[in-house]
Structure formats: C-alpha cells, structure tokens
Amino acid sequence: MDSGWQRNILENGGKVGESDELRVGMEVSNETEAYELYNTYAFEKGFSIRKGTVRRDAQNNVRQRDYFCSKEGFPLDEEMGEVKKVRRLDTRTGCKAMIRFTVDNGKWKIAQFNPVHNHEFAKPEERQFLRSSRHIPTVRAAIIGSKVDVSVRPTKSQSHLEKEMGSTDNAGHNCLHRMKEGMIEGADGQSLLDYLKHQQMEDSNFFYSVQVDQYNRVTNFFWRDSRSKLDYDCFGDVVLFDTTFRTQKYNLICAPFVGVDHHWKNVLFGCAFLSDERTDSFTWLFETFLESMGNKRPKTIFTDEDNAMEKAIEIILPGTHHRLCTWNISKNASQYLASHLANPEFKECFNKCFHDCVTEAEFEATWDDMVKKFNLENNLWLKKLYLLREKWCPTFSSDTFTANIGCDQRGENINTTFHQISTKTMDLIGLAQHYEKKTKVLRSAEAEEDFRCKNGMPRLKVNTxxxxxxxxxxxxxxxxxxxxxxxxxxxxxxxxxxxxxxxxxxxxxxxxxxxxxxxxxxxxxxxxxxxxxxxxxxxxxxxxxxxxxxxxxxxxxxxxxxxxxxTRGAKKQNVMSGGLCELSCKRAKSAQSLRLSELTHEGNNVFSIGSLCDSGTRIVKQKLVEAMKLLESDTETTSMLGTLNK
Known part of the structure; x- marks a missing residue:
C-alpha cells in the first residue's frame, strides 16, 4: 500500500512540486522510503545523493540517518604509491545540502533539511546520468504503471517516462515490455517522401533530398536533421564516408557521413542510400551534402578505395584531402595476405608501413625490404596498394589534420553501429528509422560525456x-x-x-x-x-x-x-570561420540555413543559462520580446517576410 507522500506524487504527475517541497516534520515508514523520498526530490531538482552518517542505539537499531548531496565534501588526497585501477573524476564541491531523518517508534521523520546547493543543477535531459537516479525508483515505476491500461501501448508509457526524465534509458525499458516498432507497408518513393516531409515539419532545419527515376522509384536519397548541421559546424573538419554496408531487402548502399566529436566519439552528420556506385550518384550525393551544410567543405575525407568515388571527390571537393580508411585496408589485407599475416615478422613490417614511418625515405626502404624478404613482388593487391600509398600512409600527409578518424578502432565502431542494416529486412522508412535510433544512441553517449565534463575534473597525477x-x-x-x-x-x-x-x-x-x-x-x-x-x-x-x-x-x-x-566548450558560441561574406554559396536557401544554424548555436547557449533559475528565464523572455519588436521595425526583415508569405 502506498504511503501518503507516494500518493501525493502520483496525484501530481510524479513531481515534487512547490506545494510538496520537503519540510521538517514529514514522515515515512522505513529507510527505503526515506531514501526514495530524498532521491525522487533530488531527481526532480537535478542533483544526485549519497548515504551519509548513521547512528544506532544500544540495541543496534537506527536512530538517525543522514543523506547528502553527492557533491558534499572534498576528495581526500591519495596515498603515495597507491595504484588505482579506475581513476574517478573529482566531482565534489563542498556542497552543504543534506537531509536528516530521526527514527522514533518505527517512523522516519525529517528532523533537519538544507536545500541550498553551491553548484549548478543537471538539466532535464541530463538527469538520466545522475548516479543515484540510474535505476527508476518505486515512485516512478508506479507513475508508469498508473499510465498503462489495456488501451495504452507500452510505447505510450515510455513516452511519458521520456517527458519525466528528459530521455530514455535502460532503466526505463526495464519497467516496460519491449515492443517492435511497426513497419510501414508499401514503402515506395511517395511514402518515403511523406515520411521525410513529416520529419521536416517536426524539425524546421531538417534537410532531405531524393532522386527518383521515370517510374517514380527511389534511386538515391540523403537526409540530415538540424542537430547534425550543428555538429558538422563544430566537428566537420574531418569526415569518414563509409559505403561498406548494403541493405538486405533493396541492396541499397548505406552510406553514413561520420565525424569525431570533442570526446573522440563518433558523431553522425547525415546518411544516404544509393542504388549504385557510379560517379554520377556520388557527385549528386556530395553536392547535396555540401548544400545541406552551407557549402562548408571538410579538410579531410576518408573513404574506401573506389575509382568512381575518387572522381566525384575531385569534382565536388577539390580542396579536400582524400584519404583511405585503414580499417577497410586491414580487412582486405586479411583476404589477400592471410598466410603472411600469420607471420609475426611480416606483420611487424606491414604495420610499420602504416603507422611508424616518419619520412618518405623510411617508408620506401621498409616497403622494399618487406616485398623482397617475403617474395611478394608479384602480389597484385600489394602493387595496387603501393600506387595508392599517398592516400593511406601518414608519412605522405603528416601536415593534414585527420583527428585519427581513419583508425582501425573507429572503423570497427561504425561497423558495430550499422551492421544490422545488412542483416535485417527493412523497407525504406524502416531503414531511416533504424538510422534515427542509432543516432539517438550516439547522442546519448555524447550527452553523458558532456555531463561528466560539466560535473567533474580528472584526478591529476601532477596538480600544477x-x-x-x-x-x-x-x-x-x-x-x-x-x-x-x-x-x-x-x-x-x-x-x-x-x-x-x-x-x-x-x-x-x-x-x-x-x-x-x-x-x-x-x-x-x-x-x-x-x-x-x-x-x-x-x-x-x-x-x-x-x-x-x-x-x-x-x-x-x-x-x-x-x-x-x-575543448569542453567546443560547441559554445560556434561561428563558422570566415563569416558569411566569404561563403561560396550562391543559393539564398543555403545562406539562410547557415544564418539559422548560427542563431541556433547562440540561442541554445542563452536558453540553457537562462533556464537555470526563474530570474534568468524572465530576462530571456523580456529580451526576446524586445528582439521581436526590433525585427518588426526592420525594413529588410519585414520585406523578406512579406515575400515568403506571398
């Protein structure tokens, strides 16, 4: 049977609101309820808790129990010579927020409560990463249960949980039955277009482009959402374009555009599905990709070896360094050099050519020695690889920024993300939804790393x-x-x-x-x-x-x-280098897309800071009203608006 505080929270939609702030004198029935009461309150506010001091009587019964904000106190100095298997972050700030329960006749009563913190609270979308809130408490599980009846699908309940927690996580799924998403039947070109148009209605800066043949059948299509554009503005200096995956049902080429973010994790810039590997298809795709990104070219692009793709890159990306992904070369090597790779001596020479040669002369000498020593003069694959050496050997492009994105480990991570494309039978919309799911997983991982950076510092081996x-x-x-x-x-x-x-x-x-x-x-x-x-x-x-x-x-x-x-501030106040005046873009739509991207970057930062408290929110709202009045009095803006409304 629910206790009073649980019923109150259920009636209020699962929130400890203004009328349900914790206060001295509130009672619960046992230690579990005491912990969940403070933990639920902490979750709604945006902080994590940990157990503190416990005092017992002569019979070893609990008489008093403290719970602290997880940022209470300061880290202790480590013992000299002590080796830690895991180096935890320094997250403590000396916060004094706490709650104290006293126990009398089996009742747990709040005897002391300090709600004042000395640090920033987690945003709603960050609360899923709070350590003490990783498992859904009884209260939130009860909230989900209260929303479910025979007429409500589990996904509806999960959506309610997303609103409460700011995101989905494994704990949420543990409280619900997993359901397979229904696939839309008859996924021809028109149904795909309808799906993409719906996405654009939901996201005003969503971009898509589709090619169809004379029979209205989809041949090639590309899309990216607004978040991908923002990520590309920050991390689009290096792009990995992978065409190694094919769909099972349509035999389309799945070609994601992948980058690396400030946490050195994969970030997705967009995705394409192509019906063939002709130069015309790649040319259309690279043109479309650049248009969607405000015509900002990457410094370096990594691809698999393909003549048609190479020609398209030369046409559309003439100033971009074209490199070959070493992960794909390693896969091919296991096919063409299988017997030799079993030889440790050969493997050492082969790897040296890829990673350890500093000068071109050193590479040439190492390569020649390897070929002669292992009698590989007639190996056609090695001959072709040598002719392409300037595209894969770091020695020939040491001045080129690559962020080490073409490494074997990163290629393996991409393969893990997209291998299901090749093994599951999906229609076109199912493929797009699959990409969306994978994007959410990667963004959740980035959000968790951002949260860790925001709430902790590495423990320094030398603190100077x-x-x-x-x-x-x-x-x-x-x-x-x-x-x-x-x-x-x-x-x-x-x-x-x-x-x-x-x-x-x-x-x-x-x-x-x-x-x-x-x-x-x-x-x-x-x-x-x-x-x-x-x-x-x-x-x-x-x-x-x-x-x-x-x-x-x-x-x-x-x-x-x-x-x-x-840096930690990689995505703050990002403005594209060179400014708008230097854009080679000739289309007004692309220029507007860029301006919208810049405003979104600045706006997100302002909104994030303003939402920290009521006064900040009032300031932002006031300035937005003033900004709208200025826009309404601006001749150029009103003229453009009038043109759009015609």
Missing part, C-alpha cells in the same frame, strides 16, 4: 602548471590523451643544436629509440613545430614540443595550441 591548465580546457578523453604525451616528456632527451637569438632548434630522442626529432621554437611568438607533426594531424601538442615548453618554464599551454574542437 600545464597539467591543471589542460584539465580545465580539454574534455576528459582528450585530457587523458594529452596527459600521456605530457608524462612521456620524462623519457625524452633534448639537445639544443641552433640559436639565433629568438629562434631555437632542438633535437629530441625518446628513451629506448634511435629516431631523432627536430623541434623549432620562436621565443618571441611562442610558436613551436616538431617534425613528428602530431599537432598538425591531431591538434594536440606532442611530447617533444612539450619538453621544450617545460625547458622554457611554461606553466600553461600557449593559446594558439589549444584547438577548440577538443
């Missing part, structure tokens, strides 16, 4: 100087990468070999290796360049450059070497 600066700037994942480079400076031996007053030249050798790296440093501009080219290709300073900065007593990373796309 560049370590502290990097931890404050970079995302947790990228700090881990940077920290590895910084700690590796201890194994770098440095020697000054040139100095003309403000321009220094150093040579560096890593312990246990013979390779010599050359570093140039300008003391006037703080510009630094290393022959390993890690910064040029990855956007993070290498151990050799960091060694020089350490020698020069730098306590922070020079501003020009903090690449925004790897």
């Amino acid at each position: 100087g560049i370590f502290k600066h990097a931890a404050a700037e970079y995302t947790i994942k990228m700090y881990s990468f940077f920290e590895n480079e910084l700690l590796s400076t201890f194994g770098v031996r440095m020697m000054e070999v040139g100095n003309d007053g403000n321009q220094y030249v150093y040579e560096a050798i890593e312990e246990g290796h013979q390779r010599v790296y050359t570093i140039q440093y300008n003391s006037t501009t703080s510009m630094i360049c290393c022959s390993c080219k890690l910064f040029e290709s990855m956007g993070v300073l290498c151990r050799h450059a960091l060694k020089v900065l350490d020698l020069k007593n730098f306590m922070s990373i020079p501003a020009q070497y903090i690449v925004k796309r790897w």
